[in-house]
Amino acid sequence: MNTPHSMYCDMTKLNPNWRLRAAVLLLALGLASAWAQTVPTVTLQAGPGTGGFALDGVVQAVHQTTVSAQANGRIVTLRVKAGDQVKAGQLLATIDDRDAVVATQRSQAQMLQATAEHRNMQAQYERTRELQQKGFVSKAALDTASSQLQAAQAATEQAKASVQQSGIGVSHTRVVAPYAGWVLQTHLQEGDLALPGSPVVTIYAPQPLRAVVQMPGARAAEARSATQTTLEVLGATGGGVALKPTGRQIVPSADPVSQTSEWRWDIAPQDAAHLIPGQQVRVQFDGASSGAVASLMVPSQAIVRRGELTAVYVAQGKGFVLRAIRTGAQKTAQAQEVIAGLRTGDVVALDPVKAASQR
Incomplete structure (x- = not known):
């Protein structure tokens, strides 16, 4: 029958380094306890x-602005991306302007026609006035010629306004930066359909800045x-x-x-x-x-x-x-x-x- 003393002797013979290992284990536990404390x-x-x-x-x-399209058409070019720095008036995007160009050409042709009609009415009025002064035509004929001249003049002014309006329509196909700043976000890509009011680019000015808080009442x-x-x-x-x-x-x-x-x-x-x-x-x-x-x-x-x-x-x-x-x-x-x-x-x-x- 093995006694505790004999078992102790057997363990020391089987593993002579057990004392060292036990000491290391006790030291580690002691350090961990000390660390915790x-x-x-x-x-x-x-x-x-x-x-x-x-x-x-x-x-x-x-100053933060979402620049929107002011014309119908597809985005032809988008010249900026998020993070780009832009200058005031810099071109940001272009919209297909073919319809706007055709409308401008039509308005210009109408203005040429109205101008020619106005010159014709001016000459006719001058002839009628000379004849009326010589007594060959009545005062009513002169009044009629004067009315026709005024109508032709009004048509000419209307044609000029139409040309100016169509020119503005062409300019609306160019999306430009309203002030110098940074591009925060682009909302459309090349090929997307833009409608009046559609957001194209959001930009902001780096200065001035403010802090905003929602204050409870x-x-x-x-x-x-x-x-x-x-x-x-x-x-x-x-x-x-x-x-x-x-x-x-x-x-x-x-x-x-x-x-x-x-x-x-x-x-x-x-x-x-x-x-x-x-x-x-x-x-x-x-x-x-x-x-x-x-x-x-x-x-x-x-x-x-x-x-x-x-x-x-x-x-x-x-x-x-x-x-x-x-x-x-x-x-x-x-x-x-x-x-x-x-x-x-x-x-x-x-x-x-x-x-x-x-x-």
């Missing part, structure tokens, strides 16, 4: 707010009383750049469904030079008169930014889970306000790298 955390507590709030909006071009009074308004434009990494608006406009109407009104803030030219329409912007209202509201602050070092994701690692069970959050104003260099995604009592990891290893 060294993840610094903080428990969130609601603190006094500053009486402010934030709303999300978007950067918008003040319940918060309008609070926003008006804010002592400071800051625009935070979110970048590709999730971080924000704080800007000071140069002016504000409030559209005096409300959406009947959402009960919001549009508020606009002008962006300074030097700031707008680094922005493009469509970027997300957060408008922060500080010092509102509604009173300070309790807010959650999270240390900046705990925030993880991955592309459009802003998140923190929150303790759950024996590990951590990544939770998306919505941040507010950057109150200090070390802390940022959290307006959604966390609540009082949540335990947040201060070292996201270490917390990620325990997910």
Whole structure:
């Protein structure tokens, strides 16, 4: 019968390195336990707010135009694409102008005919007037000749107007840029049928730009009383750049469904030079008169930014889970306000790298 001592001796004979392997395993478990214990955390507590709030909006071009077709016909050439820079008056597209050219030629022929008829009526009037002065024709004959001359003159003027109108029709087959800017989108391609009013190209001017927010009616009074308004434009990494608006406009109407009104803030030219329409912007209202509201602050070092994701690692069970959050104003260099995604009592990891290893 084998005793524990004999079994121990047999194991050492079969695997002389077992002690080393066991020591390595125990060391690894000890390091993992120590690692888990060294993840610094903080428990969130609601603190006094500053009486402010934030709303999300978007950067918008003040001058953005959808250039539409003004003539019937197929698109013959489309000379621009999305992302192209254009100058004022630059040709964007051409529409088949054969019908317009034929109409112009017809109008020109009618004008030549009307001009010839007018010259004939002018000569006939002169002869009738001379004969009337000599007593060979009556005053009624002269009046008739005068009426015919006036009718011929009116027909000539009408023919000239028709030529001008047909010329405008030809010009409508050329779609040009109304101002210098950038092509945002093309709506038709070569060969597509264009009708009057059909969108062809959308362009925008890179300056000036503005920030636009849909303001809830319940918060309008609070926003008006804010002592400071800051625009935070979110970048590709999730971080924000704080800007000071140069002016504000409030559209005096409300959406009947959402009960919001549009508020606009002008962006300074030097700031707008680094922005493009469509970027997300957060408008922060500080010092509102509604009173300070309790807010959650999270240390900046705990925030993880991955592309459009802003998140923190929150303790759950024996590990951590990544939770998306919505941040507010950057109150200090070390802390940022959290307006959604966390609540009082949540335990947040201060070292996201270490917390990620325990997910």
